[in-house]
Amino acid sequence: MALAVVGDAAAVTQLIGQAIGLVAMIIRAVKTAHQNRLECQHLACSVSTVDGVLSNLPRDQEMAPPLKVLNNTLEEAHRMVIACQNRGAVSQFFGSRRHADCFNQVNNRITSDIVILNLSLNSYMARQHFNQVLHPNHIGTPTATIAMAPWPGFSSGSLQTQLVVVSQPQVSSISSDNPRALTWSEIAAATSFAVELGRGNSGRVYKGRLQFQFHFHHGTEVAVKVLEKHRRQGMEDAFMAESNILSGLRHDHIVRVLGWCAEQEYRMLVYEHMGNGTFRDHLQHLGGGPSSSPVTTSWEKRVEVLLGVARAIHYLHRGADPLVIHRNVSSSNILLDANWTPRLSGFGSAVFQAAGVEEHGGQLVEEVVGTPGYIDPEYSGTHRVSTASDVYSFGVVVLEALTGRPPDIYGVTLGLLVDSVLPSVHNGKLRDVLDGHPALQPTSRQLEALDLVAYTASRCLCPRGQNRRLAMSDVVANLHRALQIIRSN
Numbered sequence: 001m002a003l004a005v006v007g008d009a010a011a012v013t014q015l016i017g018q019a020i021g022l023v024a025m026i027i028r029a030v031k032t033a034h035q036n037r038l039e040c041q042h043l044a045c046s047v048s049t050v051d052g053v054l055s056n057l058p059r060d061q062e063m064a065p066p067l068k069v070l071n072n073t074l075e076e077a078h079r080m081v082i083a084c085q086n087r088g089a090v091s092q093f094f095g096s097r098r099h100a101d102c103f104n105q106v107n108n109r110i111t112s113d114i115v116i117l118n119l120s121l122n123s124y125m126a127r128q129h130f131n132q133v134l135h136p137n138h139i140g141t142p143t144a145t146i147a148m149a150p151w152p153g154f155s156s157g158s159l160q161t162q163l164v165v166v167s168q169p170q171v172s173s174i175s176s177d178n179p180r181a182l183t184w185s186e187i188a189a190a191t192s193f194a195v196e197l198g199r200g201n202s203g204r205v206y207k208g209r210l211q212f213q214f215h216f217h218h219g220t221e222v223a224v225k226v227l228e229k230h231r232r233q234g235m236e237d238a239f240m241a242e243s244n245i246l247s248g249l250r251h252d253h254i255v256r257v258l259g260w261c262a263e264q265e266y267r268m269l270v271y272e273h274m275g276n277g278t279f280r281d282h283l284q285h286l287g288g289g290p291s292s293s294p295v296t297t298s299w300e301k302r303v304e305v306l307l308g309v310a311r312a313i314h315y316l317h318r319g320a321d322p323l324v325i326h327r328n329v330s331s332s333n334i335l336l337d338a339n340w341t342p343r344l345s346g347f348g349s350a351v352f353q354a355a356g357v358e359e360h361g362g363q364l365v366e367e368v369v370g371t372p373g374y375i376d377p378e379y380s381g382t383h384r385v386s387t388a389s390d391v392y393s394f395g396v397v398v399l400e401a402l403t404g405r406p407p408d409i410y411g412v413t414l415g416l417l418v419d420s421v422l423p424s425v426h427n428g429k430l431r432d433v434l435d436g437h438p439a440l441q442p443t444s445r446q447l448e449a450l451d452l453v454a455y456t457a458s459r460c461l462c463p464r465g466q467n468r469r470l471a472m473s474d475v476v477a478n479l480h481r482a483l484q485i486i487r488s489n
């Protein structure tokens, strides 16, 4: 056993040495590259950030798989730069491909490899931390962590990152349930990819049960998202957004990511399984969903769900570190666990908040993403996303909860739910549009509470976001008050 550990450590040291060697070779080769000089220099910048990280990595076997992937990418980058040293080799290497695209791809791969290295490092540190708590004499403290920060000046919605080496482990973010790497075979054994739970923008989600002890439990039920390459958003972007953003979030109303798989070309994310489907299923009675569920039949439960999700969004906007904008709040991204507790999910389009841009109407993004019917019109017009954009989408979810209607088709005419319902709210005729499933004749206390909920929705849905829409803290306060009123019925 001890020998195996020594062997593992030597193999990891060798992989690190190989990576450091490749970085040096790339930087040297860039100096004599005569073609694509700007792209080569940019590549040299990316790889030099890798260098600082490698020497601080622990010599642990968990580091081996992501290091192997990184080394493959660095080898490809080296071949590319060597080809740029003379004209003939360039055309042979790139063929008919656009040179800039090839450089972008290899840069993106480096970024993605580092995200995966970071996930493995966090998982290793969590293990070390708990070994220390459980066995205080255990030797072996983590030496470094890699903090990810957006490239300065980068404005796309995708998650470009640069590396910063932090000398002390960030113990506050470490817990026994930190996400960890799983192999393709472990995931295949858990799911057989047989029971599909749903499909999102970036891939399919399968139900499964882990066949081994995981986070102190045996047979944990999971939902596995298999990201698909050809999807609009780009597999690596979605993987990086979800793994990098979601793994740092801790909130009772946010779905937990338990692990990931990044073997060869596969990218998968493993979540806790939420047994009661999505909020949308219960509001719209989809998929033959039970028409007698608490969410369908109780105003109290609906307001409770809304309050839980509002708290989660408030945490993203003001409590998380770093702060986050979700960009895809919708009733299908609200999952319900076995106790009907709501959990916000669907972080594939989320972005970290850039500092100091809220007052200028938000941060500029290349692509407007989200679910039709929920997207803030101001964001879709200006390409500037802010916390107010999430507030708008949440306002649509509140209208859906009040009316039981989908956001983009209402009644016999095609149109947005917002346009059809808000006039009734403003004219004091909420009763005309209320869903009849929870109660055909709501009590006066229920109506009082629902009026407050509807007023809150209308203040989330102001056409102008900045300073006009409510902040999530106000939304939380109003929904909390509405719940108290219903409970005093």
Ligand SMILES: Nc1ncnc2c1ncn2[C@@H]1O[C@H](COP(=O)(O)OP(=O)(O)OP(=O)(O)O)[C@@H](O)[C@H]1O
Pocket: 197, 198, 199, 200, 201, 202, 203, 204, 205, 223, 225, 238, 255, 271, 272, 273, 274, 275, 277, 278, 328, 332, 333, 335, 345, 346, 347, 348, 349
């Ligand atoms: N943890 C889970 N437990 C149970 N079902 C889930 C879970 N996660 C997702 N699902 C199901 O899979 C569907 C798709 O989920 P996904 O997160 O991919 O949605 P999306 O937000 O539309 O996609 P994306 O995040 O890629 O933009 C959900 O609507 C839900 O039905």
